[in-house]
Amino acid sequence: MTCITFCVIAVRYIWVHKTTISMETLVIFAENIKCGGCMSGIKKAIMEFPGVQSVDINLEEEKITIQGEQLDKESYVKKMDGMGYPEKGHNTFLKEAKSYVSCAIGKVTA
Secondary structure, X not given: OOHHHHHHHHHHHHXXXXXHHHOEEEEEEEOOOOOHHHHHHHHHHHHOOOOEEEEXXXXXXXXXXXXXXXXXXXXXXXXXXXXXXXXXXXXXXXXXXXXXXXXXXXXXXX
């Protein structure tokens, strides 16, 4: 085995090993997700955090699935709460009103 072949194999092993070990999945159930505009705004906001690789949102369940490395649930919940999409069980009239504004912004920027 040549040095180049060995190095290629070693680098490939490290890359595959790192990506399979450090990938995390986090699920958050939120309130006030009404449409594609809401989903667009939430997805854009969460994708801005470092380490986040994908965000999938199930509208019917109001379920947000985040995948990436070193995920920080508290930061995502705080960001969504400020947009009017609090974690299930923490809704208020003011947060619901904020969600309509975030929804409209999400529709415009989608």
